[in-house]
Amino acid sequence: MSIPAAHGLLRVVLPVPLRREFDYLCPLPLPARGCRVRVPFGSRTMVALVLDHPDHSGVERDKLKPVTGRLDEHPVLQEQELRLLDWAAQYYLHAPGEVYFQALPTLLRKGEAASYRSIDYWHRLASQETVALRAVKQRQALALLEPGPLTAGELEARGIGTAVLRALADKGLLEKREQLPATRDWRHQIAIAHQDKPRLSTEQALAVSCIAQADGFSPFLLEGITGSGKTEVYLQAMEPVLAAGRQVLVLVPEIGLTPQTIARFERRFQVPVSTLHSGMSERERLDAWLSCRDGTAAIVIGTRSALLTPFRELGLVIIDEEHDGSFKQQDGFRYHARDLALLRARQLAIPIVLGSATPSFESLHNATSGKYRLLTLSQRPGSATLAEHRLLDSKHVQLHAGLSPQLLQLMEQELAGGNQVMLFLNRRGYAPVLLCHDCGWLADCERCDAHYTWHKGQSRLHCHHCEHQRPVPPQCPHCGSRQLLGTGLGTEQVEQALAGLFPQYGIIRIDRDNTRRKGSFQQHLEGIRTGRYQILLGTQMLAKGHHFPDVTLVAMLDVDGALFASDFRATERFAQLYIQVAGRAGRASKPGRVVLQTHHPDHALLQDLANQGYRHFALGALQERRQAGLPPFSFQALFRAQATKAQYCQDFLLQLTQQLMPTLPGEVRSLGPFSAQMERKAGQYRYQLLLQAGNRRELARACRQALAIIDTLAAARRVRWSLDIDPVEL
Numbered sequence: 001m002s003i004p005a006a007h008g009l010l011r012v013v014l015p016v017p018l019r020r021e022f023d024y025l026c027p028l029p030l031p032a033r034g035c036r037v038r039v040p041f042g043s044r045t046m047v048a049l050v051l052d053h054p055d056h057s058g059v060e061r062d063k064l065k066p067v068t069g070r071l072d073e074h075p076v077l078q079e080q081e082l083r084l085l086d087w088a089a090q091y092y093l094h095a096p097g098e099v100y101f102q103a104l105p106t107l108l109r110k111g112e113a114a115s116y117r118s119i120d121y122w123h124r125l126a127s128q129e130t131v132a133l134r135a136v137k138q139r140q141a142l143a144l145l146e147p148g149p150l151t152a153g154e155l156e157a158r159g160i161g162t163a164v165l166r167a168l169a170d171k172g173l174l175e176k177r178e179q180l181p182a183t184r185d186w187r188h189q190i191a192i193a194h195q196d197k198p199r200l201s202t203e204q205a206l207a208v209s210c211i212a213q214a215d216g217f218s219p220f221l222l223e224g225i226t227g228s229g230k231t232e233v234y235l236q237a238m239e240p241v242l243a244a245g246r247q248v249l250v251l252v253p254e255i256g257l258t259p260q261t262i263a264r265f266e267r268r269f270q271v272p273v274s275t276l277h278s279g280m281s282e283r284e285r286l287d288a289w290l291s292c293r294d295g296t297a298a299i300v301i302g303t304r305s306a307l308l309t310p311f312r313e314l315g316l317v318i319i320d321e322e323h324d325g326s327f328k329q330q331d332g333f334r335y336h337a338r339d340l341a342l343l344r345a346r347q348l349a350i351p352i353v354l355g356s357a358t359p360s361f362e363s364l365h366n367a368t369s370g371k372y373r374l375l376t377l378s379q380r381p382g383s384a385t386l387a388e389h390r391l392l393d394s395k396h397v398q399l400h401a402g403l404s405p406q407l408l409q410l411m412e413q414e415l416a417g418g419n420q421v422m423l424f425l426n427r428r429g430y431a432p433v434l435l436c437h438d439c440g441w442l443a444d445c446e447r448c449d450a451h452y453t454w455h456k457g458q459s460r461l462h463c464h465h466c467e468h469q470r471p472v473p474p475q476c477p478h479c480g481s482r483q484l485l486g487t488g489l490g491t492e493q494v495e496q497a498l499a500g501l502f503p504q505y506g507i508i509r510i511d512r513d514n515t516r517r518k519g520s521f522q523q524h525l526e527g528i529r530t531g532r533y534q535i536l537l538g539t540q541m542l543a544k545g546h547h548f549p550d551v552t553l554v555a556m557l558d559v560d561g562a563l564f565a566s567d568f569r570a571t572e573r574f575a576q577l578y579i580q581v582a583g584r585a586g587r588a589s590k591p592g593r594v595v596l597q598t599h600h601p602d603h604a605l606l607q608d609l610a611n612q613g614y615r616h617f618a619l620g621a622l623q624e625r626r627q628a629g630l631p632p633f634s635f636q637a638l639f640r641a642q643a644t645k646a647q648y649c650q651d652f653l654l655q656l657t658q659q660l661m662p663t664l665p666g667e668v669r670s671l672g673p674f675s676a677q678m679e680r681k682a683g684q685y686r687y688q689l690l691l692q693a694g695n696r697r698e699l700a701r702a703c704r705q706a707l708a709i710i711d712t713l714a715a716a717r718r719v720r721w722s723l724d725i726d727p728v729e730l
């Protein structure tokens, strides 16, 4: 085909779920690869990203449309990121447009300019420095603003809510002013707070020097029990990198982004720290993104998607709590941030440190097989001792709201000694089931294969799977009885029982229900730290990453369900949770105790964890996976389908299997189609087909073959389907 004079061809990607690129005409000179343009698409105009300037197009000349606008003079993504994203699109076999657009902040996806704009900053007013403030938060806010102004979002990430800021503004101590983000060249101004640096233990020193001496791409697994000083290792490993003027990326789980962590990094280096997480406004996110790209941020702390951010000069990647499930995206482009981070580190030839007290089996396998260098911290610094583990048999024992007399006695002891006690129950609400005492009717969600959870305080039923809610019926809809009872245990119920049992102590519940309000989670944590509460009760929100030095007893209630789950990863997850929860006990100089209430105290998994520890358990479990040929000794890909009728899913997946089977090499096994663990969720039936192989290349080939087949299947149009490479949930 020929092209109109003074026009060229652009090959772009669009944020649509199609596995292809698109060609457009564009007047010369053509925008560079990595620039955004506006293009007509169907009846809409969309933002597109330029990938290439091809000579020819497979599309006929009169079908090609011209772009309608240019958005960038300079590329928003550099060659380096473009290559990473291209690789990711091919590895995950995902629509390239969705992959590339995932790397852009929302405002850039919408076509906003890739530049800073003035926004509100809180400034500390210089004059009244001597005013004595009694409120801790207000003093903290002033201290944070001492080096320079911050936005409301940045202050929020550091534990300061807007109420505090307004109170200070009323006192004439702060002022809000619109300005461009302050940029300073931190490269020559690193001031390391040496007074904060502890003397490293031998293990820590070895870890730091191994990382510092790493040359080129070097993956490390830093396996260190909770409180063993992993963060200190990160800090000292970062020092030479920052001193050389290079940036550091720290990935943390969704829930682990705590003000204390950020403060610790800032205090040590006094360099600009940017945060990237879901709680920020679109403008704040764009500004943080720009500060990574331009190199004005020295340290970037963020959740999963921060990994896709461009950096001017990245020198080190750290992934804290590398085993955490939140690093895997569970919808759309289902990437694993840890796996992509490794790829990125390889591409840049820089070291990467994966840290955890409970490494994922994948990483542990890579470490024991020599792909990663294993660094171990087996002790806590100073006098901090390890917790004693105890399994409490709850068979034949009269439980009070799930608490055995033995546990209550232990609690009393610790509380009387002025210590804090933490109870862990991974189920919010009052009771997981509401039933009719007279006829056995169960309150089930109409849209899911699941019971409603009874939230007694609100007098409502919530489905925790589709978020559907309704009022509690006054009587049984089946037999009219008014005897509706809750069975099973949720945090709300335990909280109520505790209030009756321990009226003299402060009790705080921490779960998604009572941390919804902005800033309330921080407030609760503050109350724990200042000793307002002695009994802490919560779900896994409470288990991760927080330091509570006065907790001397940690108890896990009602975990038996996890021991018998069908998913082969369930035991790994349970073991990680158990160790994480246990790690909350005895972190400071006080000895700690971990109690697990169970009907199965002889269960091999519990015995192993309580007596031998995580590593022993994990190596044994890895051995079993090897024998069963399960990941990480094989690779998996999961085709998921959902539809309003089960039949549609079955038809689609059966046709796919029938056509795929004859083409599969012996290496690749296909399992299913089978229903998801919860067959119906939010009104959708869910089925899946699993492909497994000992060889990644063969598996990828089979998946590509399957995708080609799906393109020809009419049945594919009646379902919503997706492909999940390296699925972590089946």
Ligand code: ADP
Pocket (backbone or CB within 6 Å): 198, 199, 200, 201, 204, 224, 225, 226, 227, 228, 229, 230, 231, 232, 233, 381, 382
């Ligand atoms: P982790 O990240 O493994 O949970 P941290 O790095 O937060 O552990 O360390 C736990 C506590 O021990 C922190 O209060 C930290 O300041 C302190 N700490 C770390 N390393 C040392 C050390 N070598 N000497 C004394 N205290 C240390």
Ligand code: ZN
Pocket (backbone or CB within 6 Å): 436, 437, 438, 439, 440, 441, 476, 477, 478, 479, 480, 481
């Ligand atoms: Zn009834």
Ligand code: ZN
Pocket (backbone or CB within 6 Å): 445, 446, 447, 448, 450, 463, 464, 465, 466, 467, 468, 682
């Ligand atoms: Zn539901």
